[in-house]
Amino acid sequence: MKNVLSRKVLSTVVAGSLLFSAGGAIVSAAPKEEKKDTGRTEQKVQTGVIKFNKVDDVPRHAKEVILSGTVVLDGPQLVFSISGVKSEDIKITKTGDKTWMYEAVVDVSEKKDDIYFEVSAKTIYANGKTAGTVHTSAPTVTQKIHVPFIVNTFAENPKWAYDRPNNQFTLTYDKVEYWSEGNPDTTAAISVPVNGVEDIVEVHDTTLFVPFAYQDITFSPVNWEFHEPTKTYSGIVDITITDRKGIITTDSVKLTGLKPAMMHTFPYSLTDDIGIFTKTADYMAPEAPEAPVPVKVEILKLTLKPNGGQKVPNNFKVIATYEIHNSDGSIEVVREDDLGEAIGNPHPESGGKKYSPQDYVIATFVYTVTVTYNPGTGEYKADAVLKK
Structure with missing residues (x-):
């Protein structure tokens, strides 16, 4: 923002024009005449006229405003005032026999909304017995100016970005200022950081909910x-x-x-x-485990089942029950395993041709199986020996 307007550089303002300073801006305004009926002071009627130049538009963020106008008033010495303005901030220039032009620099940096100024003028006797008493006066006029101000400021068009590793959001929004008059001002893409643990964030006159995120x-x-x-x-x-x-x-x-x-x-x-x-x-994934292998057979029991229905069968099926002990420490119980090929009956009357002993594979191991017959008891017995 440029420096505010200095009274030292104010040029003489011609009647019917306005200079306005807001960081160096100059605004012209058409004069507006405020008149009152004139008469004679001696008859208790004010005869002067004050005309002020209307301030139609005070720019936003204004620091100073110039009030100006003319006074038409008969008399030897002018006394002029504007309410709320110091006399040293008012410049009076006589432009005719009964005409003065005035301009005043008014600080509006701390003001807003409608402001009213009472403009008063009179003339007084300068010398003699009547020195200081009123010669002629003008009706006081009231000039209103509007100093625009921000009514609300909202965060609009919010956008969220999330830095997951650091649990930190970045909120980007448009700052929109709504003024007492005129269109809103927009400042686009303002960014602010927001901690990820927050639920809401207050931005100007706007409450925003922080997004849910993992x-x-x-x-x-x-x-x-x-x-x-x-x-x-x-x-x-x-x-x-x-x-x-x-x-x-x-x-x-x-x-x-x-x-x-x-x-x-x-x-x-x-x-x-x-x-x-x-x-x-x-x-x-790990390597595939090696398949367990049998390391020994335990609790081996053999049962002989005769083939055929004759009284003395020619041969027997060999049925085995046993445990297989594997290399991984597991134990597998096998019940009624038919070892396959029949074994011959050693009974003298059997007529069998395949007599024991005979080799069988049990859980990868080779066993020699021998069947014996006890004539005294008529019982059969099967024995298995691990083959070296």
Whole structure:
């Protein structure tokens, strides 16, 4: 803003024109004449006339206003005043036998709305017995000027940007000033920081609600589970969600079909007032575990089931029950395993051709099975020996 108008540089104002200073601005205004009927002071009737130049438009943010006009008044010495204005701020110039021109610099930097000035003039006797008494006067006139002022200031067209890692918003808005007269003034794209924990923000005469936003997403490690049929891993990921006010919620997601010894990227998305917030986690799946192998067979029991319905069967099915102890420490119980090929009956009357001993594979191990017959009791017995 330029310096306000100085009285030292005011030029003589011609009747019917107005100079106005608001940071160096000059405004012209057409004169408006305020007249009163004249008469004679001796008859108790005021004979002078005061005319002021109307101030039609006071610019916004004005520092000073010049009031000006003319006085037509008979008499030897003029006494002139404007209410609220110091005499030293008023300049009087005589332009004719009964005519004076006046101008006054008025400070309006602290004023607003309608302001009224009483303009008064009279002449007095300068010498003699009547010195100082009224010679002639003019009716007082009232001049009104309007100093515009800001009625409201609003933040309009708000836009929000969010720095999630630092939980900091940037609010951008248009500052709109509504004046007592005329169109509003707009200052576009003003930016202010807003802490993410705030609920509302007061901007001029506007209350704005801070948008809801998620501030962070974190992921837990995966508890891997290998699925032998598909040769893939699955696992549960626990997700911790923190919003802009520090409130925490959780979620869980199951990952499936993850190939061993490969990096897998898992995205997780949330939608808030700012938009879509996506964060990803990278997980390296373990190597596929080695398949367990049997290391020994325990609690092996053999049962012989005769083939055919004859009294002395030719052969028997060998049925085994046992435990397989694997390399990973697991134990598998096998019940009634038919070992396959029949074994011959050692009974003398069987007519069987395949006599024991005979080799069988049990859980990858080779066992030699021997069937014996006890003539005294008529019982059969099957024994298995691990083959070296």
